[in-house]
Amino acid sequence: MLWLTRHHLLSEVQAGMILARPVVSDDMSILLNENSVLTESMLTLLKTWSIQSVYIKEIIREGGSHLHSFVSEREAFAGKYADIIRTLRDVFVKTRYLKQVPLAEIDELADQTIESLVKTTGVISHLAYLKPADDYILRHSLNVGVLAGLLGKWLKAKDKMLREIVLAGLLHDIGKTQIPLNILNKPGALSPEERAVIEEHPARGYKLLEDADRIPQSVKLSVFQHHERLDGSGYPLGLAGRDIADYARIIAIADIYDAMSSQRVYSGPLNPFGVVAEVFGEMFTGLDPAVALPFVSNVRDSLIGFIVRLSDGSEARVVYLDRERPAQPVVKLAGGDYIDLERRKDLTILEVVAS
Secondary structure, eight states: OOEEEEEEEGGGOOTTOEESSOEEOTTSOEEEOTTOBOOHHHHHHHHHTTOOEEEEEEEOOTTSHHHHHHHHHHHHHHHHHHHHHHHHHHHHHHHHHHSSOOHHHHHHHHHHIIIIIITSTTHHHHHHHSOOOSOHHHHHHHHHHHHHHHHHHHTTOOHHHHHHHHHHHHHTTGGGGGSOHHHHTOSSOOOHHHHHHHTTHHHHHHHHHTTOTTSOHHHHHHHHHTTOOTTSOOSSSOOOGGGSOHHHHHHHHHHHHHHHTSOBTTBOOOOHHHHHHHHHHHBTTTBOHHHHHHHHHHHHHHHTTOEEEETTSOEEEEEEOOTTOTTSOEEEETTSOEEETTTOTTOOEEEEEEO
């Protein structure tokens, strides 16, 4: 009998399912062994231990139908993503040349993004699987909408609030439609004057939306404030603490995560482990810990199982990530040896090979 290993949030797991990998505690103790058949009492214990997700064995049916289903899910996600990108491109082009946001299309985009992408199981893995394409701003805007919606779900946002968070993510960079293309697409480092123009995009975005009655004020504020930081180091106003709107705190984290993990015209991507470490490092300074901690915890759990290439050229599977050092996981080599990258300072993760 053949098996397919799939990552599941604990809320999706039911009694009778079989663990594909051990459940490990923060101190590297094995809580439940691989091949354990989960019972209701085990699921209760997993919740008590604050385990967010596990890997489950699922049977590949005769003819590989289950595997085909898994591949089809990923392909379906990519197809829906491409459809939304096409609509988003139309919105951004109209906004650039008409200097007015087509609100009906934006409403439809928010609904499509929630139903087609945000509610899909394994979103982080699916986003990592997508191949980079041209037009970073479109991909980034959609990714931030998806990641913000995902974070909203983790923060227990419901219906209207979740939709507004996704809408804020989709629109957060709409002001860049009013930035000259020669600056926006410049491949090299920006001059101080060009950087100042780029930093006008939150204010320009707010101005585009200011008179749109159907856009909630909370969304407009998040567009204006998504580059503000709790310690006052952000822009455009240098706001601090509670002066920054709630949605803006969510968009800030989604924005940072996607920007750092994407190929941009002026910078290559960080691997997701490094990005999670960066977000973790900014908690209590620039980023709101009440928002950043759930994000780091959930994304960290979703990265377990990724196959990575190490700096010595070897490939390994991530089997454990500590809460306080997400950039240095424990990995398992193809030969069966385990390496703790916190102790092996000579080795680093170069890239994700497969998710």
